[in-house]
Amino acid sequence: MKIHAKDDFPVAGVRRFLEPGPIVLVSSAWKGERNIMTMGWHMIMEFQPSLIGCYIWSENHSFDMVRKSKACVVNIPTVDLAAKVVGIGNTSGRDIDKFAAFGLTAQPAAKVDAPLIGECYASFECRLVDASLIRKYSLFVLEVVKAHAARSPKYPRTIHYRGEGVFMLSGANTSRYRKLFKPQML
Numbered sequence: 001m002k003i004h005a006k007d008d009f010p011v012a013g014v015r016r017f018l019e020p021g022p023i024v025l026v027s028s029a030w031k032g033e034r035n036i037m038t039m040g041w042h043m044i045m046e047f048q049p050s051l052i053g054c055y056i057w058s059e060n061h062s063f064d065m066v067r068k069s070k071a072c073v074v075n076i077p078t079v080d081l082a083a084k085v086v087g088i089g090n091t092s093g094r095d096i097d098k099f100a101a102f103g104l105t106a107q108p109a110a111k112v113d114a115p116l117i118g119e120c121y122a123s124f125e126c127r128l129v130d131a132s133l134i135r136k137y138s139l140f141v142l143e144v145v146k147a148h149a150a151r152s153p154k155y156p157r158t159i160h161y162r163g164e165g166v167f168m169l170s171g172a173n174t175s176r177y178r179k180l181f182k183p184q185m186l
């Protein structure tokens with residue numbers, strides 16, 4: 001197998017290789033206001049309870065909306081929403097109502113005040129369960145308390161940010177290596 005010759009790489013740039021989970025839209029509500037932000041920096045921390053860690057920059061309007069309401073919805077957009085995803089990331093809820101500006105449908109959630117985004121393939125209602133790392137790392141630990149997902153397709157065409165304005169589109173799947181997995185790792 002090929003050994004890759006590697007150059008020095010700037011440490012601040014490694015995000016380009018590690019980031020590509022799906023880009024999500026985080027919706028929130030606080031004191032009669034609603035908002036949406038685009039997010040790439042998130043990770044699974046546990047599956048039972050279902051915990052997600054995510055980074056929200058303190059300058060974002062969403063920062064206080066999620067921190068104060070202690071809730072949000074993590075919505076999964078597909079490639080047809082890519083232009084809106086970028087537009088939502090370029091603007092702030094301080095200045096505009098992004099649901100209206102981007103023609104998105106706010107739907108009531110079951111367990112939190114934040115709205116679901118109707119046009120997204122899946123929406124996960126979340127409660128902020130640990131705020132202890134927000135001050136130091138802007139890291140919000142969320143628990144998914146209710147999940148909604150479209151029935152098909154099984155593998156939606158999600159978008160994954162590679163930095164420098166480039167999205168990777170989710171594509172081919174293979175089950176070729178499935179037999180190599182320990183059953184408990186599936």
Ligand SMILES: Cc1cc2nc3c(=O)[nH]c(=O)nc-3n(C[C@H](O)[C@H](O)[C@H](O)COP(=O)(O)O)c2cc1C
Nearest residue numbers: 037038039040041056057060061062089091092093
């Ligand atoms: C592809 C993409 C990924 C982004 N990922 C994050 C992220 O993980 N965390 C974050 O705080 N901001 C992220 N942003 C920036 C926010 O979406 C942006 O600052 C947004 O305008 C904040 O909106 P708000 O002020 O209404 O909360 C991202 C933007 C783009 C376009």
